[in-house]
Amino acid sequence: MYIYDHYDHSLIRERVAQYRSQVTRYLDGQLSEEEFLPIRLQNGLYIQRLAPMLRIAVPYGLLSSRQLRKLAEVSRLYDKGYVHFTTRQNIQLNWPRLEDTPDILEHLASVEMHAIQTSGNCIRNTTTDQYSGVSRDEIEDPRPWCEIIRQWSTLHPEFAFLPRKFKIAVCGSTEDRAAFLLHDIGVQLKTNDSGELGFEIFVGGGLGRTPMIGASIKEFLPQQHLLTYLDSILRIYNRYGNRQNKYKARIKILVKAWTPEVFAQRVEDEWQHLKEGPATLTEREIARVKTFFSDPGYSVVDDDAANRELDRLRAQQRSFSRWLDRNVIDQKQLGYAAVTLSLKPMGVPPGDVTDSQLEAIADLADQFGKSEIRSTHNQNVVITDVLKTDLFDLWQALKKYGMATPNIGTLTDIICCPGGDYCSLANAKSIPVAEAIQRKFDDLDYVHDLGDIELNISGCMNACGHHHVGHIGILGVDKKGEEWYQIQLGGSASKSASLGKVLGPSLARGAVTGGIESLLDVYVENRLMDESFLATYRRIGIEKFKERVYGSGA
Numbered sequence: 001m002y003i004y005d006h007y008d009h010s011l012i013r014e015r016v017a018q019y020r021s022q023v024t025r026y027l028d029g030q031l032s033e034e035e036f037l038p039i040r041l042q043n044g045l046y047i048q049r050l051a052p053m054l055r056i057a058v059p060y061g062l063l064s065s066r067q068l069r070k071l072a073e074v075s076r077l078y079d080k081g082y083v084h085f086t087t088r089q090n091i092q093l094n095w096p097r098l099e100d101t102p103d104i105l106e107h108l109a110s111v112e113m114h115a116i117q118t119s120g121n122c123i124r125n126t127t128t129d130q131y132s133g134v135s136r137d138e139i140e141d142p143r144p145w146c147e148i149i150r151q152w153s154t155l156h157p158e159f160a161f162l163p164r165k166f167k168i169a170v171c172g173s174t175e176d177r178a179a180f181l182l183h184d185i186g187v188q189l190k191t192n193d194s195g196e197l198g199f200e201i202f203v204g205g206g207l208g209r210t211p212m213i214g215a216s217i218k219e220f221l222p223q224q225h226l227l228t229y230l231d232s233i234l235r236i237y238n239r240y241g242n243r244q245n246k247y248k249a250r251i252k253i254l255v256k257a258w259t260p261e262v263f264a265q266r267v268e269d270e271w272q273h274l275k276e277g278p279a280t281l282t283e284r285e286i287a288r289v290k291t292f293f294s295d296p297g298y299s300v301v302d303d304d305a306a307n308r309e310l311d312r313l314r315a316q317q318r319s320f321s322r323w324l325d326r327n328v329i330d331q332k333q334l335g336y337a338a339v340t341l342s343l344k345p346m347g348v349p350p351g352d353v354t355d356s357q358l359e360a361i362a363d364l365a366d367q368f369g370k371s372e373i374r375s376t377h378n379q380n381v382v383i384t385d386v387l388k389t390d391l392f393d394l395w396q397a398l399k400k401y402g403m404a405t406p407n408i409g410t411l412t413d414i415i416c417c418p419g420g421d422y423c424s425l426a427n428a429k430s431i432p433v434a435e436a437i438q439r440k441f442d443d444l445d446y447v448h449d450l451g452d453i454e455l456n457i458s459g460c461m462n463a464c465g466h467h468h469v470g471h472i473g474i475l476g477v478d479k480k481g482e483e484w485y486q487i488q489l490g491g492s493a494s495k496s497a498s499l500g501k502v503l504g505p506s507l508a509r510g511a512v513t514g515g516i517e518s519l520l521d522v523y524v525e526n527r528l529m530d531e532s533f534l535a536t537y538r539r540i541g542i543e544k545f546k547e548r549v550y551g552s553g554a
Contacts, residue, residue, distance in 0.1 A: 301335020
């Protein structure tokens with residue numbers, strides 16, 4: 001992973017000192033609420049329903065075991081002993097005191113972490129695939145390119161106050177695990193007919209009140225021009241984005257209004273002034289950044305023998321077999337596997353992890369992996385580089401900490417925003433709905449038989465729970481002070497991205513689990529052999545689902 005140099009360390013230390021002074025002046029009444037607002041936001045601090053919330057940056061979802069231990073310490077000292085993993089691979093503290101936030105940031109700086117640009121109208125944390133560097137369908141490791149984008153975007157003076165927040169995702173594989181089509185800019189690594197590495201650039205994706213899927217505006221961009229082209233996109237957006245209405249301020253609105261073709265031409269015209277400028281990447285710089293993501297040193301392993309032993313253990317332990325099927329993938333490095341730790345046990349808000357669990361994950365990453373951990377946009381964590389011969393021992397260790405639930409990619413692996421329990425913007429609570437669904441469908445045989453189903457819950461139209469792209473999406477709405485829930489079907493964040501369609505009138509909270517059960521019954525009755533929920537929905541349409549939930553008169 002990327003290691004700070006003395007410039008990085010100096011920048012973060014100076015930023016902490018600057019923020020400490022700003023907090024002191026605010027608490028002393030020398031800065032007004034209006035003056036302090038952009039300061040706190042660009043340092044990751046929100047004011048939520050019950051307490052401040054501090055969002056900590058996790059660049060492209062990559063953490064070291066040392067950083068996890070520091071997060072555990074910070075959560076004990078300054079919070080309530082747990083952290084929350086978000087859908088943008090970041091980490092949030094939900095109960096810090098405002099006056100403690102400079103001390104928290106100083107602690108984070110000691111392990112090369114910060115909260116810069118985790119909020120505000122700026123370029124946010126760049127995200128990517130949790131299996132970067134190890135997935136078998138990888139074109140090239142996207143993490144060096146994420147790091148290049150991170151360095152370019154951090155405190156970029158021209159883009160510090162954009163019309164609205166701005167999100168970039170990079171995909172380096174044939175399968176999309178980064179949801180790049182749902183970002184302001186999506187970057188897909190690819191090779192041209194000559195075998196040269198470059199990028200296809202997508203612009204204008206995003207969820208929220210006006211969900212849209214990104215459009216391709218550059219079919220092949222040579223790698224040396226990545227930053228100059230991104231500069232051109234941001235310049236056009238910064239100049240023409242709507243600053244009068246925040247609901248129309250995202251770049252997706254501008255792209256739709258102009259059409260992708262017109263927007264692409266505007267970017268192309270701007271790019272002509274920047275194309276060979278100082279931000280053009282050199283081979284030397286690209287190679288330098290890639291050195292931070294070189295192979296950590298793999299042993300030569302008899303992969304066939306390791307698989308035979310796993311098959312023997314599968315036959316003896318059905319629960320271990322389930323876990324292998326759902327939570328483990330083979331890496332491209334023979335004899336090694338990547339393991340997803342489920343943060344969705346029964347009765348715990350999705351994505352919440354205690355301080356002791358953080359320390360346990362750090363210990364297990366040291367013992368079984370290469371001391372690296374990845375966060376996912378599905379609110380789980382991954383330990384990579386685990387020897388297959390160690391998988392059984394790792395599974396037994398994870399069971400002790402409640403992180404071995406074999407449900408990755410299933411109905412109960414729910415994406416869920418904090419909702420009305422924490423967020424001041426939410427119309428309804430999300431966490432109790434997620435828990436009710438988990439309790440209703442606690443039969444693992446049934447859940448595994450259903451196969452891959454993505455169920456996403458948001459407490460408001462800001463869509464932090466990505467309900468628009470869930471195979472089943474649930475949106476909390478307010479009806480005269482009461483919480484109701486709208487169901488959507490058919491969303492997907494994959495390369496065949498789609499936005500869900502509203503099923504019908506919203507349901508009361510107590511009717512949600514029954515409604516989900518009816519949807520699943522329709523699926524089971526109509527699916528073909530090995531057909532997924534999404535594939536069945538796309539084949540038969542929405543009407544049968546609607547009739548089952550609302551009756552024949554729907």
